[in-house]
Amino acid sequence: MCGIVGYVGPQDAAPILLEGLGRLEYRGYDSAGLALSAKGGLKVRKVSGRVADLAADLPARFKGAPGIGHTRWATHGEPSETNAHPQLDTAGRIAVVHNGIIENADELRAKLTADGVEFASQTDTEVVAHLVAAAFAAGAGDLEQAVRQALRQVVGAYGLAVLDAEHPDRIVVARNGSPVLLGVGEKEMFVASDVAALIGYTRQVVYLDDGELATITAGGYRTYTLDDRSTAKSPSTIDWDVVGAEIGDHAHYLIKEIQEQPRTIERALKGRIDERFATAHLGGLNLTVREAREIRRVKILGCGTACYAGELGAQLIEDLARVPATAEAASEFRYRNPVVEPDTLYVAVSQSGETIDTLAAVQELQRKGGRVIGIVNVVGSTIARQVDGGIYLHAGPEMSVAATKSFTSTVAAFALLALHLGRIRDLSPEQGRRIIAGLLALPGQVAQILEQEDAIAEVARGIATSNSMLFVGRRRGWPVAREGAQKLKEISYVHAEAYPSAELKHGPLALVSPEMPTVAIVPDDDLLDKNTSTLSEIKARKGPVIAIAHRELPDLADRTLVIPRSEPELDPILLSIPLQILAYHAAVALGRDVDKPRNLAKSVTVE
Numbered sequence: 001m002c003g004i005v006g007y008v009g010p011q012d013a014a015p016i017l018l019e020g021l022g023r024l025e026y027r028g029y030d031s032a033g034l035a036l037s038a039k040g041g042l043k044v045r046k047v048s049g050r051v052a053d054l055a056a057d058l059p060a061r062f063k064g065a066p067g068i069g070h071t072r073w074a075t076h077g078e079p080s081e082t083n084a085h086p087q088l089d090t091a092g093r094i095a096v097v098h099n100g101i102i103e104n105a106d107e108l109r110a111k112l113t114a115d116g117v118e119f120a121s122q123t124d125t126e127v128v129a130h131l132v133a134a135a136f137a138a139g140a141g142d143l144e145q146a147v148r149q150a151l152r153q154v155v156g157a158y159g160l161a162v163l164d165a166e167h168p169d170r171i172v173v174a175r176n177g178s179p180v181l182l183g184v185g186e187k188e189m190f191v192a193s194d195v196a197a198l199i200g201y202t203r204q205v206v207y208l209d210d211g212e213l214a215t216i217t218a219g220g221y222r223t224y225t226l227d228d229r230s231t232a233k234s235p236s237t238i239d240w241d242v243v244g245a246e247i248g249d250h251a252h253y254l255i256k257e258i259q260e261q262p263r264t265i266e267r268a269l270k271g272r273i274d275e276r277f278a279t280a281h282l283g284g285l286n287l288t289v290r291e292a293r294e295i296r297r298v299k300i301l302g303c304g305t306a307c308y309a310g311e312l313g314a315q316l317i318e319d320l321a322r323v324p325a326t327a328e329a330a331s332e333f334r335y336r337n338p339v340v341e342p343d344t345l346y347v348a349v350s351q352s353g354e355t356i357d358t359l360a361a362v363q364e365l366q367r368k369g370g371r372v373i374g375i376v377n378v379v380g381s382t383i384a385r386q387v388d389g390g391i392y393l394h395a396g397p398e399m400s401v402a403a404t405k406s407f408t409s410t411v412a413a414f415a416l417l418a419l420h421l422g423r424i425r426d427l428s429p430e431q432g433r434r435i436i437a438g439l440l441a442l443p444g445q446v447a448q449i450l451e452q453e454d455a456i457a458e459v460a461r462g463i464a465t466s467n468s469m470l471f472v473g474r475r476r477g478w479p480v481a482r483e484g485a486q487k488l489k490e491i492s493y494v495h496a497e498a499y500p501s502a503e504l505k506h507g508p509l510a511l512v513s514p515e516m517p518t519v520a521i522v523p524d525d526d527l528l529d530k531n532t533s534t535l536s537e538i539k540a541r542k543g544p545v546i547a548i549a550h551r552e553l554p555d556l557a558d559r560t561l562v563i564p565r566s567e568p569e570l571d572p573i574l575l576s577i578p579l580q581i582l583a584y585h586a587a588v589a590l591g592r593d594v595d596k597p598r599n600l601a602k603s604v605t606v607e
């Protein structure tokens with residue numbers, strides 16, 4: 001959600017800011033804006049709409065540096081040009097871009113209004129611009145001091161960047177609960193809320209921590225705290241595959257990312273399989289074998305798709321390691337004063353590593369002494385740095401809002417974790433080898449499913465006209481069904497509900513009719529008979545059925561999408577691929593904005 005980009009250096013800032021904002025578009029936003037330092041003061045341009053609209057709206061002479069830019073996802077005040085960032089003080093001297101929420105904004109607004117300040121917008125962000133101006137009016141000697149004084153009055157979450165017309169050589173940035181990082185170039189410096197904005201400019205980055213500020217000038221950076229204690233930080237190198245973020249010849253990032261899965265699953269497994277001992281090697285866990293053996297329970301936390309991947313992870317851990325495991329929405333867990341046990345391993349799952357609810361759950365766990373590992377895609381992200389150890393997905397940048405490759409890579413990472421925990425307990429070498437062979441076969445099997453895209457697209461066009469759909473599955477098929485329904489509704493806006501198959505007759509069967517199609521997950525496993533009875537119940541009520549199965553089910557399903565067979569524990573990875581393609585083509589058929597579905601954002605960094 002929201003994006004911040006900043007630039008200080010010899011080049012014109014606007015093209016760099018626009019390119020950076022373009023790379024952050026995938027996060028979801030409703031308006032965009034820029035502010036530049038130029039002779040005669042700040043130049044500001046904002047639009048309610050896309051970055052392309054902002055670019056088209058810039059006058060030819062919109063030149064200068066340093067500059068800051070923003071894509072906003074409104075929390076305080078409607079999406080509009082006035083509420084877009086940068087927000088300015090009354091004199092137009094100070095410009096602020098901000099991600100997050102200022103919790104005491106109303107109180108600060110009342111105080112500033114009583115002092116005669118007139119507000120131009122409804123945003124919480126505007127108070128920061130006025131507070132910085134007020135700090136100067138009260139005698140602050142430089143921008144750093146003014147920003148520190150302003151932020152000492154602020155309660156809430158922020159990643160922000162401040163430009164001052166009177167200090168045209170610098171940008172001051174600050175972080176508290178919303179990510180900000182610095183990009184270090186040759187005689188130039190960058191600021192961003194997400195490394196994706198810096199692709200093509202620099203790979204040297206400095207991550208700010210909560211409570212930290214930085215001043216960047218063309219010559220370098222200085223980091224410090226709110227009480228001006230210096231915090232020496234050296235840059236780290238991003239090892240991102242730049243090509244991973246480019247759309248290439250694909251119509252959408254989503255289909256590109258679906259098609260990348262043979263390679264992304266391979267990367268999740270790479271260097272982590274230990275054939276000799278039929279186990280997984282996960283160096284980043286930071287758990288000794290003895291500590292791993294003492295784990296009595298596993299609790300997995302994530303939001304949305306990450307939570308569904310966690311439900312599959314819990315089943316893998318119970319199946320292979322026989323350790324009780326459950327998954328829960330991090331957004332619920334964090335608010336129920338959770339009981340934290342010393343012999344439980346907590347696993348936080350987040351593609352972006354910035355999901356605020358998951359981060360808050362991690363912090364609550366650590367405060368109570370819990371041991372937390374992360375399964376995260378974005379290297380160096382906040383959750384990745386906060387946890388005690390973890391597994392990186394190495395899936396490359398996921399630009400589409402709807403998660404696909406990060407989902408399958410997360411389940412593959414859980415399979416490795418389950419194998420590791422299993423093999424230090426009672427999982428036999430033979431069983432370990434069976435799982436390894438299954439894992440290594442996955443990339444080729446995913447590629448086989450991708451070859452069926454045209455057939456799946458045809459089914460998708462058939463369901464796109466439905467008002468509502470059911471997704472059903474049993475045991476491992478149940479989280480697959482949940483994820484399938486989630487994918488369909490988030491990108492095509494077709495209403496879909498997922499149920500465990502056996503729950504149908506406890507209520508939702510009343511909905512089944514010729515107008516209500518059901519997608520059924522029917523792997524050829526020990527529950528096949530149970531699943532086929534469910535299909536019979538639906539057929540008896542004339543409900544159309546699309547089955548995802550290992551063989552044709554002619555009398556039970558109107559269409560069967562037949563996929564290759566994996567090991568039963570790993571089947572969910574393959575079963576979920578046709579559901580991704582189905583959702584994608586339904587969304588395309590309906591003319592949806594596939595990569596940026598309405599109301600949603602990629603990394604959910606506000607509550």
Ligand code: HGA
Pocket residue numbers: 001002072073074075076077083098099100101102123124125605606
């Ligand atoms: N609260 C600010 C910024 C919103 C934000 O960070 N969204 O992700 C506003 O509403 O302008």
